[in-house]
Amino acid sequence: MLEAHDITLGYRPGVSVLRGVSLQLAAGEWLGLSGASGSGKSTLGRALAGHHTLRSGSLQLDGAPLPRHGLHPVQWLPQVPELAVNPRWRIGRILAEAWTPDAALRQRFGIGDDWLERYPHELSGGELQRVAVLRSLAPGVRYLIADEISSMLDAITQAELWQTLAEVAEQRDLGVLVIGHDRALLKRLCQRRLWLENGQLCAEA
Amino acid sequence: MLEIDHLALDFLRYRGLWQREAVPCLRDVSLSLVRGEVHAVVGASGAGKSLMAQAIIGLLPGNARLRGELRLDGAPLDAPRQAALRGKRLALIPQSLAALDPLVRSHRQVTWAAQRAGVSAPRAAAERALTEVGMVGDSARRYPHQLSGGMARRVLLAMATAGEADWLIADEPSVGLDPAHRDGVLDQLRRLADAGKGVLLITHDLRHALSVADRVTVFHAGTTLETAPADAFQGRGKALASGYARALWRALPDNDFARPPVHEVAPLA
Known part of the structure; x- marks a missing residue:
């Protein structure tokens, strides 16, 4: 269980983006998160993945604080995969930074052997997004924060990506927080959906 | 009328020091855009939609080799004419x-x-x-x-x-916008078309393109598979001619959200 207790954080002094947010994400659960742009969805996602220092409140994984070193068990996937990769590294090295997925899993994500020799700019956005998702599935990762990861994909690529991810998540009992604007998509994927407004969470019917 | 007639595009690149090879990017692209319509072009990323936009406006990189024909109001739209019209009658x-x-x-x-x-x-x-x-x-x-x-x-x-401009080529104008602004941009494109302009809306977002488009051209692997009226995208997609277009329609989260059988998305035989 990944738990956020009453977390508050902001970027500028005196201004809080998140104000007393608490949520729980169980292993194997799919939770949806929406909200207007600028409402703090990505900030919350990154906070859960340990990218931010909290002003107050705490994050816990199975009742214990999150580790400060090594591979973080909560991985954040940004909307723009270019942000997540080193442009000077080949795809093979980018993947190997986290782990070495076997050929069968690479195949399921549609990542061909010849891609490993390419640079990020030689892949399309959707192709690079699949690389970023596969990299985040290293052993030891327990929760994924998928921040608008399919909003620039066509419908078929989107459906393929989520189905592959759902299969792997089920095998490994991963919990997934899906951040997005697409109501139909969140309804499909998530058992529970939350709405973020003015830095506070409410449940969505 | 803006016509694209069997357009094909290769990129020349060096293989090693001396050898050059042509990498095909557009294979066979045909469509026509008339005044007063929003014409959506949908397809996977990497299918060549943006290259088509750059070809229309005449802003392809120097190593691109173009075949086929572009025409605007009946006359060929060649490089000098593109340069004269770009930013005036033709806007990207x-x-x-x-x-x-x-x-x-x-x-x-x-x-x-x-x-x-x-x-x-x-x-x-x-x-x-x-x-x-x-x-x-x-x-x-x-x-x-x-x-x-x-x-x-x-x-x-x-x-x-x-x-x-009379002709607008909008390349993914709504990507990254929240729903309210996305609808605002799409509505504006619709109003421009209603005012007599021709709007080519290039997007991967079939669902929202359908809310403003009159016709939709489906792009796959550098080829335009079919142009269908927007209302052909309904139900099981029986009115659509190509398997890929049907698969794209059915893969939407509020339809089947299904990974299509491989034979349906395979490139043309």
Whole structure:
């Protein structure tokens, strides 16, 4: 269980983006998160993945604080995969930074052997997004924060990506927080959906 | 009418030091855009949609080799004509926000665009275009780095409309916008078409393209598979001619959300 207790954080002094947010994400659960742009969805996602220092409140994984070193068990996937990769590294090295997925899993994500020799700019956005998702599935990762990861994909690529991810998540009992604007998509994927407004969470019917 | 007739495009690149090879990117692209319509072009990323936009406007990189024909109102749209019409009668809303000049305030960039297009009162035209996209007062005076992605996209739209072009090529104009602004941009494209302009809407977002488009051309692997009226996308997609178009329609989350059988998405035999 990944738990956020009453977390508050902001970027500028005196201004809080998140104000007393608490949520729980169980292993194997799919939770949806929406909200207007600028409402703090990505900030919350990154906070859960340990990218931010909290002003107050705490994050816990199975009742214990999150580790400060090594591979973080909560991985954040940004909307723009270019942000997540080193442009000077080949795809093979980018993947190997986290782990070495076997050929069968690479195949399921549609990542061909010849891609490993390419640079990020030689892949399309959707192709690079699949690389970023596969990299985040290293052993030891327990929760994924998928921040608008399919909003620039066509419908078929989107459906393929989520189905592959759902299969792997089920095998490994991963919990997934899906951040997005697409109501139909969140309804499909998530058992529970939350709405973020003015830095506070409410449940969505 | 803007016509694209069996357009094909290769990129030449060096293989090793001496050998050159041609990498095909567009294989067979045909469509026609008429005044008064929003014509959506949908397909996977990497299918060549943006290259088609650059080919229409004449802004392909130097190592591109083009075959086939482009025509505007019956006459060939060749490089000199593209250069003469670009930014005047023919406008591109580029996909990349890097198209904005980082050192110039947004309202000045829009005024320049109007000037280049030869509008008689560029300042007023820019003001109008910015108001139309909801960029008023202080926000129109910001530098590009002070704008959110959505605002920057709306500035690009204002630049394309300030010159009152007859033909608009909008390359992913709504990507990264929240639902309210996305609908605002799409509605504006619809109004431009209703005012007699021809709008080519390049997007991967079939669901929302359908809400404003009259016709939809489906793109796959550098080939236009079919052009269908927007209302052919309903139910099980029986009215669609190509398997890929049907698969694209059915893969939407509010339809089947299904990974299609491989044979349905395989490139043309």
